[in-house]
Amino acid sequence: MIPALDISTSALVAQRIRLDTVSSNLANLTSMERDEKGNMQPYQARYVIFQTDDALETKQGAVGVKVASVQTEQVEPLYRWQPAHPYAIKDGPKKGYVAYPRVNMTAEMVDALVATRAYEANIGAMELSKNMAQQSLRILG
């Protein structure tokens, strides 16, 4: 019973982190970020990679989940004609354009929905484990 609760909790934590990344993507729909060279680049959407958590493995092979890493997408930015913008591109074929993030809002909302439903499903599984534990107390009367 107790390992089942631990495994479900790891799933709750993982789905929470996934929802955090979706919130971050939705909050930064039109923002810039500083990359490692110090230039201002358009925000790239983040996404999480889940992986089985071997630290939570039971003897029969049931494993928990953990967030392996938070990856950044690499997509082409959207360009808008704003020659007076401080971050407008100075030269080249895209002179006068400003690069904006290309975050697919629909995909992010669906991701958020999936994360919420997965959260609820794991809470349901925890409920079942809890019921099982309480029922097994009836053995002792």
Next chain:
Amino acid sequence: MTPITSLPLTPPVAPSLGIQPQGAAGGGQPFKNILLEALNQVNSMQSEANEAVQQLVTGGDVNPAEVLTTLQKADISFRMMLQIRNKLVAAYQEVNNIRI
């Protein structure tokens, strides 16, 4: 057609608790240790749950789902220990009621 062979059924292996009565006088020493160990475990789970709730309430960096799970685990283990205690007390009283 291969004949049906009877499957070798292994009897369910009871978890050996290592209970061995050591003579007539001290016939309960290992069992007492087992009980104490179980009590310590339940106690540690309760204190873990306490700490986690304190951290959550004072705004610490702890996930609410984990706190609630710790609470639930402490609750389950405490209820099980309570039932075992009831059974032990009932057995003791039955032994007491044996008329000589």
